[in-house]
Amino acid sequence: MPEVAAAGRSVVDALRDATSALAASETPRLDAELLLAEVLGVARERLVVDAQAQLNRAQLTAFHALLARREAREPVAYILGRKDFRRITLSVDRRVLIPRPETELLVEAGLSSPVGASVVDVGTGSGAVALALKSERPDLAVWGVDVDADALVVARENGLRLGVGVEFVQADLLDGLDRRFDAVLANLPYVAAGAELPPDVARYEPASALFAGADGLDVIRRLVGNRPDTDLMALEVGFDQADAVAALLLEAGFSSVERLRDLAGHERVVVARR
Numbered sequence: 218m219p220e221v222a223a224a225g226r227s228v229v230d231a232l233r234d235a236t237s238a239l240a241a242s243e244t245p246r247l248d249a250e251l252l253l254a255e256v257l258g259v260a261r262e263r264l265v266v267d268a269q270a271q272l273n274r275a276q277l278t279a280f281h282a283l284l285a286r287r288e289a290r291e292p293v294a295y296i297l298g299r300k301d302f303r304r305i306t307l308s309v310d311r312r313v314l315i316p317r318p319e320t321e322l323l324v325e326a327g328l329s330s331p332v333g334a335s336v337v338d339v340g341t342g343s344g345a346v347a348l349a350l351k352s353e354r355p356d357l358a359v360w361g362v363d364v365d366a367d368a369l370v371v372a373r374e375n376g377l378r379l380g381v382g383v384e385f386v387q388a389d390l391l392d393g394l395d396r397r398f399d400a401v402l403a404n405l406p407y408v409a410a411g412a413e414l415p416p417d418v419a420r421y422e423p424a425s426a427l428f429a430g431a432d433g434l435d436v437i438r439r440l441v442g443n444r445p446d447t448d449l450m451a452l453e454v455g456f457d458q459a460d461a462v463a464a465l466l467l468e469a470g471f472s473s474v475e476r477l478r479d480l481a482g483h484e485r486v487v488v489a490r491r
């Protein structure tokens with residue numbers, strides 16, 4: 218195969234070169250493997266088995282194009298156009314925040330809902346929380362709300378593709394939604410204005426999904442201050458915001474507050490109950 222000879226790069230060599238090119242990433246080897254697996258149309262695990270296989274010129278060119286995007290700090294999830302979240306895979310692009318592992322705690326809070334309860338995911342973005350919850354608890358009536366029409370397009374497409382029946386609605390928090398929800402889950406913007414973020418986030422993810430005023434709590438304060446009539450409210454917060462948000466929830470009349478920790482041990486979700 219003349220193409221192979223011209224390209225002259227095995228999977229193992231290409232991965233080694235790519236890993237050093239991506240040294241600025243937190244996970245250079247993983248990123249390189251995900252991008253090469255995408256180009257070859259195989260599962261990442263297959264790269265170990267095919268370590269000595271040669272890349273043809275087209276494959277090498279395609280791999281270098283994806284690497285260049287990652288070297289410019291574009292997140293892997295945007296390059297691939299998808300992100301796994303609990304048991305589902307969401308399509309993502311720059312219109313929506315990339316779902317994070319700690320946000321799975323919000324889904325866990327929602328799973329405690331009684332059979333047939335109504336649950337709303339406020340600031341749904343890609344639809345991650347609402348769709349994961351409904352896919353695991355089809356008995357629940359799940360809604361997803363976002364103020365951003367572009368994000369809702371992505372969320373609705375994810376719902377259709379996954380065949381998961383969530384009602385997606387455009388609204389500013391819960392304003393104008395003329396109904397009660399048994400549980401309110403929300404991963405709203407909570408980054409303080411001017412905070413320094415990694416380039417992958419700052420350059421590519423939507424600012425409207427991140428920033429919320431001087432202390433990062435403007436949007437959460439407004440949601441809690443509106444005192445929604447609900448039995449449970451679970452809010453994702455920044456690693457140093459749990460105390461402030463717990464106080465807001467108690468002031469708003471909730472009787473008990475619990476904090477859930479992420480894998481790093483930080484309190485990242487505050488759950489309040491009536």
Ligand SMILES: C[S@@+](CC[C@H](N)C(=O)[O-])C[C@H]1O[C@@H](n2cnc3c(N)ncnc32)[C@H](O)[C@@H]1O
Nearest residue numbers: 314316340341342363364365389390404406426
């Ligand atoms: C941090 S992102 C979370 C996205 C998704 N829930 C997730 O966890 O991946 C915050 C989302 O809240 C939305 N948002 C911001 N302000 C809002 C508001 N006032 N009302 C409703 N949604 C809002 C943004 O458009 C964005 O999609």
